[in-house]
Amino acid sequence: MITGEQILKTVSGLLHQGLAAAGVSFLAPVVDRVAAAVAMFLGISVFVMFLVWMERKVSAHMQSRIGPNRVGIFGLLQTVADAIKLTIKEDIKPVKRDKVPYYIAPIIAFVATFMGMVVIPFDRGVSVQDLNIGILYVIAITGFTVIAILSAGWSSNNKFALLGGFRSAAQIVSYEVPLVLSVIPIIMVTGTLNLSAIVEYQAAHGYWFTNPLYAIPVLVSFLIFITSATAEANRAPFDIPEAESELIGGFHTEYSGVKFAMFFLGEYIAVIVSASVAVTVFLGGWLPPLPMLGFIPGFVWFMVKLVVVIYFVMAFRWTFPRLRVDQLMAFGWKVLIPIAILNLLLMGVVELFLAKGA
């Protein structure tokens, strides 16, 4: 049986041997991080390209269409063609832009979400940095996107972009709260913020949904988490910052070419990060769905679960109509947060009186 940890050990062992042969083994920690970053970047870019293709195919088949089918087999290379087109496009800039934030915004949007991938455990022992405050780190670092969106909206010197930025600030600040509140019940039970430790807890105690005590609160938490994560990633039905029928493109109205591609990449990476956290925390990460399927490596199960969760996020986008701004705020503050707090209370009661007493 091959595991992700063995592959990782082999690759890093080869790297370290090479460094030792060159007599620069003191560089090993740096080279490890750089290699991990490059591998992550390439892997994520390819995965995002696949996801864009998948989103177009999913939306097409939901609307009785075919979707991309001209470039490559089943249109798989369509996104590659789109990426080439985006990179060679002319970069059109507003004359009266605020130069520094205008250039920094797409970089923040990309980097802030990309940094979230650092703590995701793809398999047992396979993550760039297994932080002991993993969940806190992910939620904190992906919250940076609001700075990118707000500065993009402000520096474009465009009323639609500015409105998009304001809406985004209101939305992300509101939905950060239920996002955190929905993860707390899990942390209460597992007693750790470490993502791989949460998966190990599920490995030891079974899946959340197989335990009748935890099934209901964890399901509510999962639904709240997916909803808030969709809102955090600015995806429909919560895409009011870029609502194209109202605000043209919202905060990225004045961006084109590579800068737009970075916003686009950032949005998809945000989806990947939130879905990865959802898979890790609620669906058992790299664990096989049935013990007898353990011969398949863990990272395969992780990717399968990830794609299933992302499919549902895509299905939301192509099914539900966009919320109005006031509806969005009402939904966040009047529904998600009270339910999340009640759920927290329920989980506390379950944990204190039923699980521990039994």
Place this chain on the structure above:
Amino acid sequence: MGAILRYFKDIGLGLWNLFVGLSVTTKYFLTMKVNTQQYPEERLPLPARSRSMIKLIYDGEKDQFNCVACMMCAKACPNSCIKLEGVRMPDGKRRMTTFKLDFSTCIFCGYCVEACGFDALTFVSEEYENSVYKRGSLLQDEHAMKWARPAHLAPKPEEAAPVAAGASAGA
């Protein structure tokens, strides 16, 4: 108490509605039903009487056009885009010699086809890709518009009768 119950009822109802919507889209996604027609490769069969192009009917048995150059089509044309000439044959019947229809001004109103009393002009259904690179190519003569009616489109006896009556009345 009632307000609290209504609050939870609304949330449950909302969730149920979202579930119904998702089930519809998921059903469509899983059945993979495709309504798109891949146009250049696939073509839908057009109804036999759809109006794509105007053609001059050529009678293969008699080796001549049905047109007798009565000028009714040219007079009926609102844009005057039909120009034609004819001669009187030795047997006393008139025959069309040149026929020009300028499709760059034609609006496909069909008045010429309606006005024709000799079953000489008709709409065809299959030739609907009529874009050209030069405007001059739209000026078509009788050779370009020559069209032999296939057997399955031959007028039925009851349909052909009024044409014959009209022909005899016009003669």
